[in-house]
Amino acid sequence: MVSKRQALLDWLVADAGPLKTITELGGYENTVSLVQRGQRDPDDLTDADYPFLFVSSTDETREIITATQFTADLTVLIIGGIKSPNGVSGAHGEMDTLIADVTKTLMTDHKQGGRCYFTNVERIRTDPGDIQAHALCFIEVKFKYATEGTVP
Numbered sequence: 001m002v003s004k005r006q007a008l009l010d011w012l013v014a015d016a017g018p019l020k021t022i023t024e025l026g027g028y029e030n031t032v033s034l035v036q037r038g039q040r041d042p043d044d045l046t047d048a049d050y051p052f053l054f055v056s057s058t059d060e061t062r063e064i065i066t067a068t069q070f071t072a073d074l075t076v077l078i079i080g081g082i083k084s085p086n087g088v089s090g091a092h093g094e095m096d097t098l099i100a101d102v103t104k105t106l107m108t109d110h111k112q113g114g115r116c117y118f119t120n121v122e123r124i125r126t127d128p129g130d131i132q133a134h135a136l137c138f139i140e141v142k143f144k145y146a147t148e149g150t151v152p
Contacts, residue, residue, distance in 0.1 A: 029097035091135035116145040
């Protein structure tokens, strides 16, 4: 049996998970081409891989409830990448739509199919320039969950 932490992280990138539902046909502004757990160097990607979402690093704090149970605050960094509309500049406007799409899909079910009891998009950072062909955003999302019995 997988841990609640692993179940939640795997869910984010699963075929039925929230990040892969970001498509224009699904009512979003973008169709995400690449979703995966782990981070890759954007320089190793092709234009066909954009927009992309990487479920990257995590930070977790835990608090004991009983000898076999705890609550956890799991902060997940999601890295998003997008192309500029003309291949030269203006990527930040496109990035704003990607940030909105990620926020919308994560907050549509703040319990993530019962994998946690709370989701909050806590912080968003973007890269500094808008005169490049590609842009990156960094979305920190906090998930709160509690263990049940001896399954961490």
